[in-house]
Amino acid sequence: MTLELQIATECLPLSEPLEIACGVLASIDVIVVTLRDARGHSGRGEAAGVDYAGESLVSMTAQLAAIAPKLHAETSAAELMQWLPAGGARNALDCALWDLRAKQSGQRAWTLAGFRTVLPVTTAYTIGLGKEADVRRKARAARHMPLIKIKADAIRHLDMVRFVKEEHPGARLVIDANQAWDRDLLEQLLPELYALGVELIEQPVRMGEDAQLDGLRSPIPLAADESCTDRSSLPDLLGRYQYINIKLDKCGGLSEGLALVKAAQELGFGLMVGCMGGSSLAMAPAFLVAQDCSYVDLDGPLLLAADRPEAMAYASAQLSPPEVALWG
Ligand SMILES: CC(C)C[C@H](N)C(=O)N[C@@H](CCOc1cc(O)cc2c1C(=O)N[C@@H]2C)C(=O)O
Numbered sequence: 001m002t003l004e005l006q007i008a009t010e011c012l013p014l015s016e017p018l019e020i021a022c023g024v025l026a027s028i029d030v031i032v033v034t035l036r037d038a039r040g041h042s043g044r045g046e047a048a049g050v051d052y053a054g055e056s057l058v059s060m061t062a063q064l065a066a067i068a069p070k071l072h073a074e075t076s077a078a079e080l081m082q083w084l085p086a087g088g089a090r091n092a093l094d095c096a097l098w099d100l101r102a103k104q105s106g107q108r109a110w111t112l113a114g115f116r117t118v119l120p121v122t123t124a125y126t127i128g129l130g131k132e133a134d135v136r137r138k139a140r141a142a143r144h145m146p147l148i149k150i151k152a153d154a155i156r157h158l159d160m161v162r163f164v165k166e167e168h169p170g171a172r173l174v175i176d177a178n179q180a181w182d183r184d185l186l187e188q189l190l191p192e193l194y195a196l197g198v199e200l201i202e203q204p205v206r207m208g209e210d211a212q213l214d215g216l217r218s219p220i221p222l223a224a225d226e227s228c229t230d231r232s233s234l235p236d237l238l239g240r241y242q243y244i245n246i247k248l249d250k251c252g253g254l255s256e257g258l259a260l261v262k263a264a265q266e267l268g269f270g271l272m273v274g275c276m277g278g279s280s281l282a283m284a285p286a287f288l289v290a291q292d293c294s295y296v297d298l299d300g301p302l303l304l305a306a307d308r309p310e311a312m313a314y315a316s317a318q319l320s321p322p323e324v325a326l327w328g
């Protein structure tokens, strides 16, 4: 007996273009994987992939098509890890498998994952780079969001924070440089970022150049995003970063995401869960990882023009568990 694999692609338009250090996003392209068993149960998973690692809808679709003949009724997450590398294709398939196993067993995915219960989480809300007036307007419109993630590049950094802080003085602040800084610039910015109340800095330096951070005594904790894929990344991050940003697209699915939580906790890292964008179908499995994270950045659906009909409920920044009809 086999499992039937269906692969679809979708383009999810953002409500407004979002500028980050490496480009402007107007929409998020995703693959949606559906797995069907012989008894008519089905499970779904969605992934955007990791663009800066060379992934695209075409490459992810090709990876999935190549392993489709290997799928069988008892296919396990461990087999997926042998067949596919960490990345978006494995993420979509692994999350579809979790959903399928939940539907087959009549239990919620979080019960199968060993959680006794799941609680709502508070997500960050991202404000992209842009003209002063636009940044201020977005910050004012986000006054109901308690945690703002500010995008920065090598030129626009302190001003971005000041604009947001002036318009939304009560916000807790995270800044994400998306690899645009170097050690010198980071050291130059740290005192002012600290004075402005920024509480976390995401990926200041280029991935692979993390040794620049050796010996830095930062008053603000640093989070590895692009530099952290799966468990194999952790040894190189020790002593350089205090947090890791777990994204299911980077680590290749919920199974590795949960394993990464445990491994990182054992090494003393603080935890953040993030996303490459997407609908509630991509946020739902990440919501399980969020249960153990001090920072949650699952704002993908808040940035979209429209979410799926079975969307997860966002009460301002508070994200509730997914309904069965969506996932898990
Ligand atoms: C736009 C995201 C949904 C917002 C999220 N809070 C976030 O900041 N996530 C990432 C950045 C995601 O970057 C993406 C997403 C994507 O679909 C395509 C691309 C990128 C990117 O960096 N390059 C390509 C264009 C984060 O850095 O935490």
Ligand SMILES: [Mg+2]
Pocket (backbone or CB within 6 Å): 176, 178, 202, 203, 225, 226, 245, 274
């Ligand atoms: Mg980031």
